[in-house]
Amino acid sequence: MRIRFWGTRGSLPVALTAAELRQKVAGALVHAGGRRFETAAEAEAFAATLPFAEAQTFGGSTSCVELELNAPGKESHEYILCDLGSGVRSFGNRVLARHGRKTPNVFHIFMSHVHWDHIMGFPFFTPAYIPGNTLRIYGCHDGLEDAFRRQQAPPSFPVEFEYLGAQIEFIKLEPGRKYDIAGLRVTAKKQLHAGDSYGYRFESHGKVVVYSTDSEHKLDSAEETESFVRFFFGADLVIFDAMYSLADAVSVKEDWGHSSNMVGVELCQLAGARHLVLFHHEPVFKDAKIAEIETESRRLEALTRQDAPELTVSAAYDGLEIDI
Amino acid sequence: MELNATRHNDIVVLTPQGRVDHLNADAFGKAVAPYVEQCHLGGVQLLFDLSHLEYISSAGLRILMLASKRAIPAGGKIGVAAPTPTVREILEISRFDLVFPVFDTVLKGVATLSGAAPKGS
Numbered sequence: 001m002r003i004r005f006w007g008t009r010g011s012l013p014v015a016l017t018a019a020e021l022r023q024k025v026a027g028a029l030v031h032a033g034g035r036r037f038e039t040a041a042e043a044e045a046f047a048a049t050l051p052f053a054e055a056q057t058f059g060g061s062t063s064c065v066e067l068e069l070n071a072p073g074k075e076s077h078e079y080i081l082c083d084l085g086s087g088v089r090s091f092g093n094r095v096l097a098r099h100g101r102k103t104p105n106v107f108h109i110f111m112s113h114v115h116w117d118h119i120m121g122f123p124f125f126t127p128a129y130i131p132g133n134t135l136r137i138y139g140c141h142d143g144l145e146d147a148f149r150r151q152q153a154p155p156s157f158p159v160e161f162e163y164l165g166a167q168i169e170f171i172k173l174e175p176g177r178k179y180d181i182a183g184l185r186v187t188a189k190k191q192l193h194a195g196d197s198y199g200y201r202f203e204s205h206g207k208v209v210v211y212s213t214d215s216e217h218k219l220d221s222a223e224e225t226e227s228f229v230r231f232f233f234g235a236d237l238v239i240f241d242a243m244y245s246l247a248d249a250v251s252v253k254e255d256w257g258h259s260s261n262m263v264g265v266e267l268c269q270l271a272g273a274r275h276l277v278l279f280h281h282e283p284v285f286k287d288a289k290i291a292e293i294e295t296e297s298r299r300l301e302a303l304t305r306q307d308a309p310e311l312t313v314s315a316a317y318d319g320l321e322i323d324i
Numbered sequence: 325m326e327l328n329a330t331r332h333n334d335i336v337v338l339t340p341q342g343r344v345d346h347l348n349a350d351a352f353g354k355a356v357a358p359y360v361e362q363c364h365l366g367g368v369q370l371l372f373d374l375s376h377l378e379y380i381s382s383a384g385l386r387i388l389m390l391a392s393k394r395a396i397p398a399g400g401k402i403g404v405a406a407p408t409p410t411v412r413e414i415l416e417i418s419r420f421d422l423v424f425p426v427f428d429t430v431l432k433g434v435a436t437l438s439g440a441a442p443k444g445s
Contacts, residue, residue: 219383247419296417
């Protein structure tokens with residue numbers, strides 16, 4: 001299974017500023033130390049050797065993650081997504097480039113919740129406008145469909161929901177119940193977030209991916225902790241809301257509905273998970289800050305591992321692909 | 325996890341031993357609660373001597389945060405001292421080193437909290 005991250009930022013899309021980009025270019029030139037590159041490919045190969053945050057960016061699109069069970073060709077395909085943040089616009093464009101407008105595709109979309117940063121990409125998801133496509137949007141909230149319709153209604157957007165050409169279905173799931181959807185065994189879990197959010201555990205051919213974003217952990221109950229340990233148990237990959245530091249999450253940002261890198265490491269270690277992906281980055285964090293959090297999280301994992309197998313820790317970025 | 329308490333004039337030094345994790349954080353919270361209440365009422369200042377603490381999880385750090393929320397707005401002072409290398413790194417990674425003063429030694433912590441020495445680590 002391949003997991004592809006189209007949007008990894010929390011709350012609000014962000015972009016590099018001109019000054020930030022200039023700093024990266026200046027830093028790369030200093031690193032190059034006068035070296036000459038005959039081709040763009042040579043220069044790009046050199047850039048790939050630089051620290052990630054110096055030569056690249058974690059990106060600024062909001063939550064959208066693709067699970068790929070089989071690599072798509074030009075023929076019709078069943079796509080699987082989590083959330084429809086602004087990252088889904090790039091995903092839709094990739095699909096159109098691959099298939100053109102005449103090939104009907106099916107999109108299975110699992111919604112954590114309908115806060116704006118998780119649905120804002122939908123009006124710009126071109127496949128939704130094309131007749132022949134089918135969108136199956138799954139979620140546990142009663143107001144799932146209303147949120148999508150309201151977003152497209154005047155004065156928020158010029159194209160109303162009724163004008164979307166694709167067949168669009170909203171399918172309500174019950175947390176805790178197992179479903180077989182698009183080759184996946186899917187289980188949802190209720191999470192602490194304003195208006196509730198839901199995490200998803202996806203299982204296929206012995207591989208397990210957990211998508212758990214917009215989820216606060218109050219840390220006041222061993223039972224609550226154990227319930228997430230069971231949800232994450234043995235996962236090959238856990239995509240985890242690590243928006244704040246622990247100190248912020250339990251003080252000034254308590255009840256804001258998000259979690260920390262430290263809690264992610266702890267839960268994954270307790271669950272025997274193999275790979276933790278820090279996700280839903282705080283929009284005010286610059287690339288260097290996210291890279292620092294990634295480094296510190298790896299250090300925390302090493303400090304607290306004891307005799308357990310190593311937990312790989314990565315900070316998600318727009319464009320990241322992970323094979324499990 | 326054990327918690328020992330000693331008093332140095334108006335400073336209570338609390339010394340947890342072993343590990344504080346999600347399984348015993350509640351017990352840790354109950355053990356420190358009477359001292360936090362004294363600090364809230366203005367009778368004492370609290371210094372956590374972390375020299376015998378092998379590990380503290382997020383749930384344990386939350387107890388320290390609750391202590392600070394209860395005591396500091398009422399004028400109380402809370403600090404931590406002599407963390408083991410592992411716990412010191414956990415304090416830094418969690419950013420709890422920005423919440424409390426972290427003293428290198430218990431003596432420095434006692435002196436500073438009692439007002440006998442300038443704040444510093």
